[in-house]
Amino acid sequence: MTKRGKSTELIHHDYQPPTGWGAVPVPVYKASTVLFPDTAALHRPRSREAVTYRYGLQCTPGSLTLAARIATLEQAQHCVLVPSGLAAITLTSMSLLKPGDEVLLPDNVYGQNRHVTTGLLSRLGIQHRFYDPLDAAAFEAMLSDRTRLVWLEAAGSITMEFPDVLGLLRACQARGVLTAMDNTWGAGMAFNAFELAPGLGVDVSMQALTKFASGGADVLMGAVCTRNADLHRRLDEMYEFLGYGVGQNDVEAVLRGLPSLALRYRAQEATALDLARWMQQQPAVARVLHPALPGSPGHEYWKAVSPAGSSCLFSAVFKPGYSARQVDAFVDALRCFGIGYSWAGPMSLAVPYDLSRSRSLPLPWTPQEGGTLVRFAIGLEDVEDLRADLAQALTLLG
Known part of the structure; x- marks a missing residue:
């Protein structure tokens, strides 16, 4: 067959x-x-x-x-x-x-x-x-x-x-x-x-x-x-x-x-990559972590095995001048993103992380290169609505 x-x-x-x-x-x-x-x-x-x-x-x-x-x-x-x-x-x-x-x-x-x-x-x-x-x-x-x-x-x-x-x-x-x-x-x-x-x-x-x-x-x-x-x-x-x-x-x-897994995976993947690229351009963001983005840790290894798949997740590392409290306020201001764990559901999610308690080895960036990290799990909302929501919340950071 x-x-x-x-x-x-x-x-x-x-x-x-x-x-x-x-x-x-x-x-x-x-x-x-x-x-x-x-x-x-x-x-x-x-x-x-x-x-x-x-x-x-x-x-x-x-x-x-x-x-x-x-x-x-x-x-x-x-x-x-x-x-x-x-x-x-x-x-x-x-x-x-x-x-x-x-x-x-x-x-x-x-x-x-x-x-x-x-x-x-x-x-x-x-x-x-x-x-x-x-x-x-x-x-x-x-x-x-x-x-x-x-x-x-x-x-x-x-x-x-x-x-x-x-x-x-x-x-x-x-x-x-x-x-x-x-x-x-x-x-x-x-x-x-x-x-x-x-x-x-x-x-x-x-x-x-x-x-x-x-x-x-x-x-x-x-x-x-x-x-x-x-x-x-x-x-x-x-x-x-x-x-x-x-x-x-x-x-x-x-x-x-x-039966809808493949459709959802591709739709959420496309929206996540679109928003990850947009977040790279934001002044408050030091780096965006997404395997499909050049410069993200392991990008070349991703290209070797998975050039057509990149899931619905990305993380943004904010510039070290922004405190954890300020980044929390950014997350609290989001309206289309729920605050909660997991991913791949219909609703987009955002969670700030303190990585000091979850790693044994040094991070791929120094404290001078980046501060608090927020992971975004992209759902099935319209990409323009998610982008507008991120933009309004970023205004709180100045």
Whole structure:
């Protein structure tokens, strides 16, 4: 069959639940108890290779349909659904690490991944170190015999550095170290995490379906995808140990959002890039961080793997002469931007960040080059309305 676009694949998907269910909108299957046809079926051990319904926590026809479509989106063979993006991170690390192992994380890693690693994993005897995602040579020198997992984040969700992902992967591949990518920014649209270059890709890709896959700012869910059957078995086993499950109304909501994912991703991406370029021209702004902008940290690495995808996020670093209080007042004055975390919903968001509490290594700029950072997550509003809103709020800065 001729290769089809992602929007088409997400609407006209080949997967059908094995019991013969099927409809354009996937039915909602609410169940904890699943009835067996007889005691022989009750006593039959669960097969991890074949679909079996034993209890609502493990799967329903609806959750299997969603998992299959997310695997298609990520160009993977296997997918496990969990209750949140953070649960996807925790599942991945818990499945692939044991006491005495070491995990390496980029210094710009998502804050909750840092928290899980320095908290829970440390208590379990798993060691960690942070690396500069822009320096593959220094990273390679950090790899040790204890290193079992490396987290990648493309791009960093606050400071937007795009890592030297090809250099990092080559170093890991040479040492046989497993790699996991937080692919929430790319959402399966910006690049194929499993084939970033010929013969070069990650072992595991996770994303928060809370964001682009849902698109409604009303669902918490995560997904962990892989092409490796053995890794999938490890993930699936830990999934059962942790008692993870997803709500069926949430499954329905994400399935409803998937057909418009590609349209929303491109629309929000275009508006974000337009506004990021405009913000570069504003006198109060020292720099704008967006992987598609020349001069933004890691721009050349972004061009190498993702020249057609740049998501809906950018950050503005204000000139050091403006205090954090003044920048807060700018954010408070915005009318089309909500103040809140997450991204990829219909409403644009703005959040100021104190990076001193979330980084171990020096920032890509000095205090003389920039001060307070504000991250903007662009929604589905008209670009002219957002630009006018930014302009009126910037007048407060003089």
